[in-house]
Amino acid sequence: xxxxxPLMAGNWKMNLDHLQATHLVxxxxxxxxxxxxxxxxxxxxxxxxxxxxxxxQTLVQGDQLFLRYGGQDLSPHDEGAYTGDISxxxxxxxxxxxxxxxxxxxxxxxxxxxxxxxAKVRAALRHDLxxxxxxxxxxxxxxxxxxxxxxxxxxxxxxxxxxxxxxSRVVVAYEPVWAIGTGEVATPDDAxxxxxxxxxxxxxxxxxxxxxAVRVLYGGSVKPGNVAELMQRPDVDGALVGGAxxxxxxxxxxxxxx
Ligand code: PEP
Numbered sequence: 050x051x052x053x054x055p056l057m058a059g060n061w062k063m064n065l066d067h068l069q070a071t072h073l074v075x076x077x078x079x080x081x082x083x084x085x086x087x088x089x090x091x092x093x094x095x096x097x098x099x100x101x102x103x104x105x106q107t108l109v110q111g112d113q114l115f116l117r118y119g120g121q122d123l124s125p126h127d128e129g130a131y132t133g134d135i136s137x138x139x140x141x142x143x144x145x146x147x148x149x150x151x152x153x154x155x156x157x158x159x160x161x162x163x164x165x166x167x168a169k170v171r172a173a174l175r176h177d178l179x180x181x182x183x184x185x186x187x188x189x190x191x192x193x194x195x196x197x198x199x200x201x202x203x204x205x206x207x208x209x210x211x212x213x214x215x216x217s218r219v220v221v222a223y224e225p226v227w228a229i230g231t232g233e234v235a236t237p238d239d240a241x242x243x244x245x246x247x248x249x250x251x252x253x254x255x256x257x258x259x260x261x262a263v264r265v266l267y268g269g270s271v272k273p274g275n276v277a278e279l280m281q282r283p284d285v286d287g288a289l290v291g292g293a294x295x296x297x298x299x300x301x302x303x304x305x306x307x
Contacts, residue, residue: 053264055280056220056287057304058094058181059294060121060149060268061101070101071108073297078114080301088115092287093304094147095294096121096181099135106144119147119178122155125168127175137176148173149289150180151207153226163206170207174215181220181289182207183268184247188227196225197246204250213255220264221247222289228269230291234279240267241282248284273302280306 065073074095081093094117097105105118124134140148150173151166161169166182173180184203186196200223208216223243228235235243244265252260267279268289279285293299 053262053286054089054092056092056094056264056266057300058096058147058149058222058266058287058289059300060096060152060289060291061098061294062121062154062291063098064295065097065101067101067104070097071104073295074105074108074114074116075112076297077301078112078116080297081115081304084301084305086115086301086305090307091304092117094119096147096149102140102143102145110144117146119145119149119181121149121152123148123150123169123172123178125165125172127172137172137178141176141178145178147181147220148178149222150182151203152183153185153224153229157226163203166203167207167209170211170219174211174218179218179220181222181266183222183224183289185224185226185229185269191225191227197243200243201246201250204247205254208251208254211254213259216251216255217259217262220266221251222266222268223247224268224289230270232270234270234272234275235267237278237282237285240279240285244282244284244286271303273299273306276303276306 120140123137150169155161170180184200186199190199247265248260251263264286266287266289267285271288271290272293
C-alpha cells in the first residue's frame with residue numbers, strides 16, 4: 050500500500066447549491082492549508098452536483114487550490130439526443146479529474162445495470178476522466194455470505210474487455226449498500242476482505258503490476274472516528290465519503306486521518 054497515494058473523495062450527493070459549494074470548497078482549502086496538508090500525502094477530491102462544477106472550477110483554477118473535483122455520474126454517450134444527461138466531454142472541459150460511476154443510489158434509483166455501468170466506465174476513459182467505479186452488496190447478499198462473489202461479478206462486468214493500461218486508470222470503491230448513509234460502518238476486517246478480493250480480481254483481469262497500482266477505496270458511513278482504523282488495512286487506499294463530506298471539519302479531519 051505504500052506506493053499508492055491515499056485518496057479521500059467526498060460525494061456530496063444532491064446537496065449544496067453552487068453558492069454553498071463555493072463556501073465549502075474555500076473553507077475546506079483554508080482548513081487543510083492551516084493544517085499544512087500536503088496533497089502528495091493524501092489526495093483530496095470533491096464530487097459536487099453538476100450545477101456546482103463551473104463554480105468549483107473557477108475557484109480551484111483561479112485560486113490554485115489543490116483540491117481535485119469531479120462529477121457524480123456521466124452519460125455513456127458523448128453527445129446527442131439524450132435529454133437531461135451529461136457527457137464526459139463536458140466534465141473534462143470543466144477541469145474534472147474524476148467521475149463516480151455505478152453508485153448504488155444510481156444502480157437502485159435509476160435501474161443502472163452492470164452493462165450500463167461498464168459503458169460509463171468506457172465513456173469516462175474516452176474523455177481522460179478517472180472513473181471511481183462503485184461496487185457493493187446489499188444486506189441480503191451480505192447475510193447469505195456471497196458478498197465477495199457479488200462484488201467481483203460487478204467488477205468484472207464493468208472492466209471486462211479493457212486492457213491493462215485502461216484498468217490501471219480506474220479507482221474502485223467498495224461500498225456495501227447496507228453501510229451507505231446508515232451509520233453502520235463495515236468492520237475494518239470486512240472492508241479489507243473485499244478490497245483484497247477486488248485487487249486479486251484486478252490482477253486476473255489485467256496483471257499483478259496493475260493490481261498493485263490500482264486504488265481501492267472503502268465507502269459507507271466513514272467518519273473521523275473510524276477512518277484511521279480502516280486505513281490501516283493493507284488493501285484500503287482511501288474512502289468515498291458521503292454524509293461526512295458535507296461538514297468541512299469532519300471531511301478535513303478524515304483527510305488528515307494520519
Ligand atoms: C456514499 O455516498 O458513497 C457514502 C458512502 O455515503 P455515507 O458516507 O453517507 O455512508
